[in-house]
Amino acid sequence: MLEIKNLLAGIDNKPILKGINLSVNAGEVHAIMGPNGSGKSTLASVLAGREGFDVTGGEVRYKGNDLLDLAPEERAREGVFMAFQYPVEIPGVNSAYFLRSAVNAIRKHRGEEELDAMNFLKAVKAKMKELGLGEEFLKRPVNAGFSGGEKKRNEILQMAMLNPWLAVLDETDSGLDIDALRIVADGVNRLRGPKNAQVVITHYQRLLDYIVPDFVHVLHDGRIIRSGDKSLALELEEKGYDWLVKEAA
Amino acid sequence: MSNVATTDPATTPVEAFVQLEQNGVELMPLRKAGLARFSETGYPTLRDEDWRFTNVKPLTELPFRPVTSPFDQTPGLEQLGEVTFGCLDADRLVFVDGHFKADLSQIADQSSGVTVSNLAHFEGELGSLSGGDDNPFVALNDAFFTDGAVIQIGDGQHLAKPVHLLFVTMAGEDGEAAHVRNWIVAGANSHGTIIESHLSLGQAATVTNVVTETRVGNGANVEHVKFQDQSAKAFHLASLHSELGRDARYAFHSIALGARLSRNNLRLRLAQPGTECVLNGLYMTRGQQLADHHMIVDHAAPHCDSHEYFNGLLDDQSRGVFHGRILVQPGAQKTNAKQTNKNLLLSDDATANTKPQLEIYADDVKCTHGATVGELDADAVFYLRTRGLDACTARRMLMHGFAGEIVERIRHDAAREELDALVWNRLEAKHQLD
Ligand SMILES: Nc1ncnc2c1ncn2[C@@H]1O[C@H](COP(=O)(O)OP(=O)(O)OP(=O)(O)O)[C@@H](O)[C@H]1O
Ligand SMILES: [Mg+2]
Numbered sequence: 001m002l003e004i005k006n007l008l009a010g011i012d013n014k015p016i017l018k019g020i021n022l023s024v025n026a027g028e029v030h031a032i033m034g035p036n037g038s039g040k041s042t043l044a045s046v047l048a049g050r051e052g053f054d055v056t057g058g059e060v061r062y063k064g065n066d067l068l069d070l071a072p073e074e075r076a077r078e079g080v081f082m083a084f085q086y087p088v089e090i091p092g093v094n095s096a097y098f099l100r101s102a103v104n105a106i107r108k109h110r111g112e113e114e115l116d117a118m119n120f121l122k123a124v125k126a127k128m129k130e131l132g133l134g135e136e137f138l139k140r141p142v143n144a145g146f147s148g149g150e151k152k153r154n155e156i157l158q159m160a161m162l163n164p165w166l167a168v169l170d171e172t173d174s175g176l177d178i179d180a181l182r183i184v185a186d187g188v189n190r191l192r193g194p195k196n197a198q199v200v201i202t203h204y205q206r207l208l209d210y211i212v213p214d215f216v217h218v219l220h221d222g223r224i225i226r227s228g229d230k231s232l233a234l235e236l237e238e239k240g241y242d243w244l245v246k247e248a249a
Numbered sequence: 250m251s252n253v254a255t256t257d258p259a260t261t262p263v264e265a266f267v268q269l270e271q272n273g274v275e276l277m278p279l280r281k282a283g284l285a286r287f288s289e290t291g292y293p294t295l296r297d298e299d300w301r302f303t304n305v306k307p308l309t310e311l312p313f314r315p316v317t318s319p320f321d322q323t324p325g326l327e328q329l330g331e332v333t334f335g336c337l338d339a340d341r342l343v344f345v346d347g348h349f350k351a352d353l354s355q356i357a358d359q360s361s362g363v364t365v366s367n368l369a370h371f372e373g374e375l376g377s378l379s380g381g382d383d384n385p386f387v388a389l390n391d392a393f394f395t396d397g398a399v400i401q402i403g404d405g406q407h408l409a410k411p412v413h414l415l416f417v418t419m420a421g422e423d424g425e426a427a428h429v430r431n432w433i434v435a436g437a438n439s440h441g442t443i444i445e446s447h448l449s450l451g452q453a454a455t456v457t458n459v460v461t462e463t464r465v466g467n468g469a470n471v472e473h474v475k476f477q478d479q480s481a482k483a484f485h486l487a488s489l490h491s492e493l494g495r496d497a498r499y500a501f502h503s504i505a506l507g508a509r510l511s512r513n514n515l516r517l518r519l520a521q522p523g524t525e526c527v528l529n530g531l532y533m534t535r536g537q538q539l540a541d542h543h544m545i546v547d548h549a550a551p552h553c554d555s556h557e558y559f560n561g562l563l564d565d566q567s568r569g570v571f572h573g574r575i576l577v578q579p580g581a582q583k584t585n586a587k588q589t590n591k592n593l594l595l596s597d598d599a600t601a602n603t604k605p606q607l608e609i610y611a612d613d614v615k616c617t618h619g620a621t622v623g624e625l626d627a628d629a630v631f632y633l634r635t636r637g638l639d640a641c642t643a644r645r646m647l648m649h650g651f652a653g654e655i656v657e658r659i660r661h662d663a664a665r666e667e668l669d670a671l672v673w674n675r676l677e678a679k680h681q682l683d
Contacts, residue, residue, distance in 0.1 A: 048635050051627070076637035088632040092650025102636035109637070141650065158636060
């Protein structure tokens with residue numbers, strides 16, 4: 001589904017990703033861990049198509065096509081979803097209105113019928129209930145004044161509504177209390193299926209008790225320096241990153 | 250009324266004033282004093298502190314042509330039905346080039362104690378609220394006003410429906426000017442909604458100069474929406490003078506979308522304790538437009554709240570000007586005054602001049618002000634795009650949201666919804682132009 005080959009990317013001529021290789025197949029969950037500043041969010045940004053990041057080498061193929069060639073909205077319509085580490089507050093834009101527009105933009109692209117206000121509300125309210133989000137969120141502007149945890153839950157709500165093939169979650173667990181963590185994890189697990197894949201960026205092995213990954217990768221200084229199965233996360237929890245960094249050097 | 254158009258256009262205010270008399274207009278003291286004041290000051294220039302950013306020179310170079318008697322041509326009822334608020338369920342007073350059109354107006358019977366009519370020969374206390382103002386355009390209005398609305402709501406009474414004051418200009422000659430005068434009194438514990446709109450049906454460089462005096466009585470609740478959407482060459486000058494009584498509730502919304510140059514002077518006097526006043530404005534400009542809001546909120550009594558919210562969306566080479574002065578008089582303790590002005594520049598050549606100003610002579614008050622000038626939030630655009638919305642839609646949503654912060658404060662549902670849709674469509678029209 002996702003094939004990243006020797007990806008080099010940076011900002012303002014400063015290299016950040018220094019040769020990433022990663023292959024994600026449908027049905028798989030990959031966890032990416034790594035110290036602060038190692039480039040995890042940068043990788044997510046490049047996958048989402050954020051301006052300002054220069055790709056200087058390598059390639060990213062998604063479902064066989066060049067992902068980097070697509071505009072951010074085209075990537076979304078093709079089924080790539082990014083849950084942001086820091087979701088943006090958008091005052092003035094009503095959550096319900098925004099989400100329905102997004103859902104319909106994607107449905108339209110897929111040749112599905114657009115949801116009218118009634119059907120949208122029905123669908124979204126059901127999802128909100130699952131995620132423990134009160135209905136009043138629909139009336140509020142997108143993320144504006146949301147608490148940290150509410151913002152993360154809102155990302156998961158959007159993901160649930162947009163039904164992506166590939167979801168990249170950047171530290172969606174950070175700042176969540178234990179109950180919220182379980183709710184978010186359930187949301188991700190509901191999306192798991194033979195045709196979907198998830199890439200979960202996290203600092204905490206705790207999340208991986210709920211979202212059990214097939215692979216765990218360690219990113220350091222713009223490179224994946226170790227890949228393994230879920231036991232790698234446990235090992236990291238115990239020993240930190242230093243030993244790996246030394247081994248890699 | 251005669252149907253004689255001004256054949257020999259006067260070119261100075263003094264000549265025009267003589268013509269006014271020839272047309273049978275009674276030259277009451279207000280008019281004479283207005284002419285005298287204007288003769289003394291002339292038009293404001295950039296050297297006047299209050300007009301630093303707003304150059305009215307192009308207006309002063311137009312021939313001086315007050316439309317002292319109505320033209321033959323008037324719009325049809327169907328045509329008026331199509332304009333913004335034209336279908337709003339309201340009592341409607343229609344003025345064309347400053348002259349009342351009874352046949353286009355529609356006013357249901359009002360309960361006793363409520364007057365909704367045109368000014369005609371009403372003198373009342375005209376000038377009693379605007380009198381202290383040194384704005385030359387108020388002086389000109391004093392001298393030349395032709396007509397306008399009188400709305401008087403008796404104590405404990407209310408307007409059965411909103412009153413829609415629809416001012417249109419048909420004039421086809423540059424410089425033709427409508428001087429309009431409104432008088433609004435809401436008695437104690439009365440309430441009502443007033444929608445005032447200014448539109449052009451022609452393309453000439455016409456002038457609209459409107460002065461509105463409003464007295465909001467003790468415990469009264471008034472919402473006033475002023476909508477200005479005149480054509481690209483028009484000049485629009487407006488001056489509001491409102492005095493609020495004890496525990497009065499007053500919301501004034503100024504939506505300025507049209508005209509080459511528009512200036513709204515808002516003068517609020519919170520005269521008695523317990524009033525709550527909201528001034529809420531949106532300006533959206535493009536091309537060479539300029540939209541200026543200049544206000545003074547005078548807290549003359551303790552325990553009053555005032556809130557000013559003004560948002561501007563400025564495109565092309567247009568300019569938005571905001572000057573907000575909050576004056577807290579000695580003794581006006583427990584004043585709570587808040588003022589914000591936010592500007593979004595949609596082009597590198599657009600300009601925002603913003604000047605919030607606090608002048609406080611009491612010590613137990615809460616006053617805040619803030620102004621921002623910025624661009625559309627690139628992170629927000631990106632965020633929306635990652636959810637499948639194309640860049641145009643994303644930007645439009647953000648602009649609409651920004652305008653919506655203002656529009657959503659309008660309490661009258663139908664007016665708010667119509668404006669909201671209008672703003673959205675304007676943004677769409679804009680993106681088609683790109
Ligand atoms: N907009 C930017 N401008 C300049 N440098 C940046 C920018 N964004 C990221 N960087 C730099 O790139 C490097 C990688 O940052 P990134 O956010 O990808 O790290 P991360 O692995 O997600 O860290 P964390 O665990 O703290 O979220 C850091 O050195 C960071 O300072
Ligand atoms: Mg990060």
